[in-house]
Amino acid sequence: MVHGEAWTIKEFFTYPNEYIYWTIQIVMYPFMTGLVAGAFVLSSLYHVFGVKQLKGIARFSLVFSFALLPVAMLPLLMHLQQPLRGIEVMLTPHFTSAIAAFGIVFSTYGMIVASELWFMYRKHFVETAQSLKAIEGRSALQQAQYLLFSILTLGAWDISHEALEADERAVKKLAGAGIPVACFLHGYAGFIFGSVKANALWMTPLMPVIFICSAVVSGIALCILTYILTMEIRKQLALRHRLAHPELPSMDELKSAESHVVAMTSRYLLMFMVAAITLELLDLIFRGYTAVKSWDILRSVIYERDFVNIFVVQYGLGNLVPFVLFLIPGLTIRRAVVGTVLVLLGVFMMRWNVVIGGQAFSSSFSGFMHYVLPLWPDSMETLKEGLVGALIVAGTPFCIFYLLNKVMPVFKETH
Amino acid sequence: MISRRSFCKKSLLIAGGLAIPLSCLELFDPKRLLAEKDEKGPRWVFLVDTRKCVGCGFCVKGCKVENEVPYDANVTRTWVERYVVTKDGKTHIDSPKGARDGFPNKGIDIGHGKLEEIRDEDIEKAFFVPKLCNQCDNPPCVQVCPVGATYQTADGVVLVDRNWCIGCGYCIMGCPYGVRFFHPVFHVAEKCNFCYHRITKGMQTACVDSCAFGARRVGNLRDPEDPVTKIIMTERVNVLKEEYGTKPQVFYLGLSKEVK
Numbered sequence: 001m002v003h004g005e006a007w008t009i010k011e012f013f014t015y016p017n018e019y020i021y022w023t024i025q026i027v028m029y030p031f032m033t034g035l036v037a038g039a040f041v042l043s044s045l046y047h048v049f050g051v052k053q054l055k056g057i058a059r060f061s062l063v064f065s066f067a068l069l070p071v072a073m074l075p076l077l078m079h080l081q082q083p084l085r086g087i088e089v090m091l092t093p094h095f096t097s098a099i100a101a102f103g104i105v106f107s108t109y110g111m112i113v114a115s116e117l118w119f120m121y122r123k124h125f126v127e128t129a130q131s132l133k134a135i136e137g138r139s140a141l142q143q144a145q146y147l148l149f150s151i152l153t154l155g156a157w158d159i160s161h162e163a164l165e166a167d168e169r170a171v172k173k174l175a176g177a178g179i180p181v182a183c184f185l186h187g188y189a190g191f192i193f194g195s196v197k198a199n200a201l202w203m204t205p206l207m208p209v210i211f212i213c214s215a216v217v218s219g220i221a222l223c224i225l226t227y228i229l230t231m232e233i234r235k236q237l238a239l240r241h242r243l244a245h246p247e248l249p250s251m252d253e254l255k256s257a258e259s260h261v262v263a264m265t266s267r268y269l270l271m272f273m274v275a276a277i278t279l280e281l282l283d284l285i286f287r288g289y290t291a292v293k294s295w296d297i298l299r300s301v302i303y304e305r306d307f308v309n310i311f312v313v314q315y316g317l318g319n320l321v322p323f324v325l326f327l328i329p330g331l332t333i334r335r336a337v338v339g340t341v342l343v344l345l346g347v348f349m350m351r352w353n354v355v356i357g358g359q360a361f362s363s364s365f366s367g368f369m370h371y372v373l374p375l376w377p378d379s380m381e382t383l384k385e386g387l388v389g390a391l392i393v394a395g396t397p398f399c400i401f402y403l404l405n406k407v408m409p410v411f412k413e414t415h
Numbered sequence: 416m417i418s419r420r421s422f423c424k425k426s427l428l429i430a431g432g433l434a435i436p437l438s439c440l441e442l443f444d445p446k447r448l449l450a451e452k453d454e455k456g457p458r459w460v461f462l463v464d465t466r467k468c469v470g471c472g473f474c475v476k477g478c479k480v481e482n483e484v485p486y487d488a489n490v491t492r493t494w495v496e497r498y499v500v501t502k503d504g505k506t507h508i509d510s511p512k513g514a515r516d517g518f519p520n521k522g523i524d525i526g527h528g529k530l531e532e533i534r535d536e537d538i539e540k541a542f543f544v545p546k547l548c549n550q551c552d553n554p555p556c557v558q559v560c561p562v563g564a565t566y567q568t569a570d571g572v573v574l575v576d577r578n579w580c581i582g583c584g585y586c587i588m589g590c591p592y593g594v595r596f597f598h599p600v601f602h603v604a605e606k607c608n609f610c611y612h613r614i615t616k617g618m619q620t621a622c623v624d625s626c627a628f629g630a631r632r633v634g635n636l637r638d639p640e641d642p643v644t645k646i647i648m649t650e651r652v653n654v655l656k657e658e659y660g661t662k663p664q665v666f667y668l669g670l671s672k673e674v675k
Contacts, residue, residue: 003602015510079584080581081581085581096558100561197555197591363593
């Protein structure tokens, strides 16, 4: 069977070779990079612009951004017909292609986040290594931990006041440098679509900006959501360990800290959401007003075939409802959870409507293609480019975050 | 112990020493040598006379066999479209299996295996249009390939390196003509290349050889004596989707405004 035939239903006239070639993994790719960029921008708001209210979530979102980073390229690998040759994008980039920038931008960004994390956690690494060193007759596990943390210090054992201040200055500089790189990482994902002149729905210079704004929205939403979830787990742990360790924060302390952080962060979420929706609507109105050759088929895709996906799920459920939920005074944690989940759904649907919607019509403008998401895999192809593949991509960052948290605890006070 | 000064000096010396043999690669740049010879090779172009096409689909058959595109796979390097314009101004288009078996049904294929029957008296005009890669002068597929696996030769034909293509599909998305697809066996991007292995040996393309009506012709635009060049230069020819700025090099005679 030809690649794409398994999930494409054609209607009226389409060119014989036209299929939905870019499927759910290409929806996941901008969604995941968007989360990476958004989480980083959120942490930078504290480090660079000194937004003190975000202190509680800044470190958390930075570690989470790092956990999301390797997953940003996972959907691309799963989508490639020749995954083993994927590395060639980094080794032999062809620079007239928007995708060729991937290797450079991705590794630059990775190095910035990694070094920022290192400066932030250096004190923790040194202290842990030293406390492990002090133990006489270490067990095999302790010895391994000692080795790991010693290596992580990279030989910089100085944790005097001056050294730590220098660390903080470095963090600030790196966070500052990281903002444009994070925006570029995601903006160029928008450019990949926006520059395809053969696709009437994708081609607009607004695409990178729309992508960046919705990326920040989704990144902040996921950080709030994960933050709430981890705080709930901490609350449960606090209840259990309170008697044995009275020095741990109490239930009420945790609760007030949590609602404060969530309320503050959701304000920034709203600001970026307004920007994202404004740009998307501007794009839509502009297309309708100028009504060039492609508008006839775009109109029937946007207002008829994809109406539910675009106006009900994306704009209604994913934008309008959470907007109202966050604006009603007295934001509760439960409402914030519902709101952030809906925001994430909205941004995911925006990616879906761009990637799948852009292939919903033939480039002959005379026919349509319908994408049927393969739910249960019956071959390697439908496994990689179906629901199961997408769930693997969505679940991986949480596993990585769990492991990273063991080495770099996000809730431990360091400096 | 080596001093900093002598370390810097020596590294500069080594870097300089390495640069000399590397510069030879520049001196013997084969492309520049070819350009200096002042002998321009051919620029392959294609001429389709839609008035002569009867929609038999022999070109599609010939192409599939010659270029080892699996016969029953629903992809093809070249295909033929049927246009039926009815008196109410509507255009009905189809290309069942790329017209590999011609057009066995009178009804128009509208997908889902359904046919739309049109009465003869409702038809205003009807015609066939063969399609193939336009071997654009400004090929968007070459521009977007992230690893340079697809490239344009000096004689204008766009080729795919099957050993280098990573199969991302960006070129398929970038082509406004829909000529590219994934090869079902090699799992890399595939497209019409004007039968490059044949035309470079002085032969005709498989589709040209299969066409009994002379609707398809391949020629060299740099040769003013080439009959195809003469037609392109002197007659009223047209190209497909000029608005994309791709500078397509497949020229059509008798192209109608309905053609997509």
